[in-house]
Amino acid sequence: MIQRYRRAAELEEQSVSLLGTPNMEARTEHQKVKHYQLLYTLTTSIGIGTIILVLFWILYYQNGFAWQSLPRVQFNWHPLLMIIGMVFFYSQAMLIYRTGRNYQKNTLKLVHMSLNLLAFILAVIALKAVFDSHNLTGTANMYTLHSWIGLTTVIVFALQFLAGFVTFLYPGLSPSIRKALLPTHVAFGSGCFAGAIIASASGFLEKAIFQKIYDQNVTEGIVVNILGLSIAFFGVLVLHLVHNVDYKRVPLADDQIVLERSDN
Template sequence: METQEDLRGFNVLFTVTQIVGGLLCVLVLIWSIVYRGGFGWSANPPLQFNWHPLLMTIGMVYLFANSIMIYRSLRNKRKKQLKLLHAGIHTVIVLFILIAQIAVISFHNALDIPNFYSLHSWVGIITMLIFFAQWIFGMITFLYPGLSPQLRTTILPLHVFFGLIAFVLAIATSISGLLEKAMFVLNINYSKLPGEAVLVNIIGLIFVLFGILVTYIVTHTGYKRYPRPEDNVLLTGIPD
């Protein structure tokens, strides 16, 4: 079957993207342990907070990126399998978001800090609303039985667009949250670039790099997964 796929450089680029994303998660973990004291729960609110940046980085950045790249990275799997994997990863992300939000709200309440006052939190709320809407409407629209093929074809470009928008906003929210936390804990020492400030800046730059790599992969026309003959028929023989 003739396709418009052009996978030159894809494997190398995808591998580099995975390494960068993995490094990002590891550095956030190191920052949380070495400079922020590790992890805890309600008995130690500052340590409870540390779950927030880690889980949001793993969920809303790394896992989210892989969920939107899955149609490129696993292009030879059946369309139905890819849909289920895509939805499954999103469901895991939802759990990560819920735990992360409980952690930060509990931390704020314990220390009598207002909730949802900063630009970081406002952008974060918008990002999560788009993500949750994508998750719910994606389940309704694209999973069995789903809507009619004609409606799915019409809605798909919007689903892809808002998915990418949510990912870009997740990167922006992560960077603003990282900066906000650094300003709080380091205060005027931030400008003197102690070790923690250097690490925070490096993590921020890696967020940017990861966002660029993922966005390039999912918008590159040649890397798009084009339809296979079996895509329109499920294992049951019912048109997809």
């Protein structure tokens, strides 16, 4: 009799455990999503704040914007567009699969591609601005470490974009090949983003040194330093969000249907 009651109690515990497991998993996933959203909001706020601070620095300290009629001022398009494109838009493209986790994967692919394409277009305009500025003022090109890192990052980014488009979007390789290449794609993407962060921070430092900002205007020097720190902090947070497995998107049922269709 005692064994019978003990067995009944064990079966009841097992049934409660089985019934509770899905709810527990759902609560755990909800907490992970909540943590991601909080950290993503903080990260995005820092990114937007950095863009606003760059705009303030250019308008208040660097004489605003112009094009080839004022080549020295034309340069100012370079830092603004690079921060918007290669730092902010690029970060949003990297995070879109986790930010838009409730959307079908094909939709997220299109958004990912569009954000990357926009980042590349802005980077090309930014490079045009800096080369025009240097050429029209007689300044040498591509002799600093910042310029080497920056141009290398843009070139690798362009190759990464082209490879990703062919592999994952159109014409799209087989699912097995896509799965095998995905870690490499993510690694190169993170590397390009890190390069963009390094190039951006070193670019502001280079500008401050060349213009002797630290000697002539202490307040502007503080603004430049804050910009460098905010860019670095933003980059660390983005890479944390990208590589933390707790924030990984859970595949939807629709994703599997699309995958099966692509196999046929």
